[in-house]
Every structure is written in structure tokens, then in C-alpha cells.
Amino acid sequence: MAKYGTPEIFNSDQGSQFTGTAFTEALLDAKVRISMDDRSRWIDNRMIERQWRSLNRRSAQRNTNASIWTPSRPARRSAMKMAVWISYYNETRPHSSRGLLTPAKAQDTLDQLLKAVT
Numbered sequence: 001m002a003k004y005g006t007p008e009i010f011n012s013d014q015g016s017q018f019t020g021t022a023f024t025e026a027l028l029d030a031k032v033r034i035s036m037d038d039r040s041r042w043i044d045n046r047m048i049e050r051q052w053r054s055l056n057r058r059s060a061q062r063n064t065n066a067s068i069w070t071p072s073r074p075a076r077r078s079a080m081k082m083a084v085w086i087s088y089y090n091e092t093r094p095h096s097s098r099g100l101l102t103p104a105k106a107q108d109t110l111d112q113l114l115k116a117v118t
Contacts, residue, residue, distance in 0.1 A: 011035040055085055
């Protein structure tokens with residue numbers, strides 16, 4: 001909301017990250033209407049699920065010796081690889097579903113169109 005402004009409606013699935021008290025209260029305090037999809041609408045998330053599957057296959061290394069508080073050197077390397085891959089995915093890799101634009105370029109184009117309309 002700080003970056004893009006407060007929406008009228010926030011639509012999401014019924015994942016715990018969206019139904020938690022802290023999240024829903026933040027939306028309600030900002031006077032945002034909350035809309036949630038029906039249960040079992042997994043198909044709506046297929047694009048992001050594919051991205052995470054690709055990330056896992058290409059970059060993630062399982063490391064059972066690390067904790068989130070004291071990550072091991074291999075865990076830190078793995079996190080760096082993930083950050084590099086996410087940057088590549090968003091900033092460099094063209095997507096056929098977006099007319100061969102990167103997601104970042106597609107978002108910039110959408111933002112410019114929305115500004116022109118308003």
C-alpha cells in the first residue's frame with residue numbers, strides 16, 4: 001500500500017498468510033474490502049507455482065544443517081543463487097504469456113497505461 005496506494009478491494013485465495021489476523025486487520029484499518037476466492041481454486045495460482053517449481057529445480061539446495069538464525073555457508077550460497085534467479089526471472093527472462101516482455105517491463109507498461117487512463 002505504501003508503494004502503490006491503498007486498493008479498494010484486495011482479492012486473494014484463502015491461504016493462511018491472507019486470513020491471518022494481522023494481515024486482515026491491516027486491510028480493514030485501511031478501509032480495504034477483502035475478497036477471497038472459493039476453496040480449491042489452486043488453478044488461479046498456477047503461474048506462481050510454476051515459478052517456484054522452476055526456482056526449486058534450478059537454484060534451491062536443501063541443507064538440513066542450517067537454521068534460519070545461523071545459516072550455514074551452503075545455505076547462504078543457496079539464498080544468493082535464489083536471489084540471482086528471481087532477479088533473472090523478473091528482469092531478464094522474456095515470458096511468452098506477456099508478449100515476450102519480462103515481468104518487470106510488463107508491469108511498467110501496465111503502470112503507464114493505468115496512469116494514462118486516470
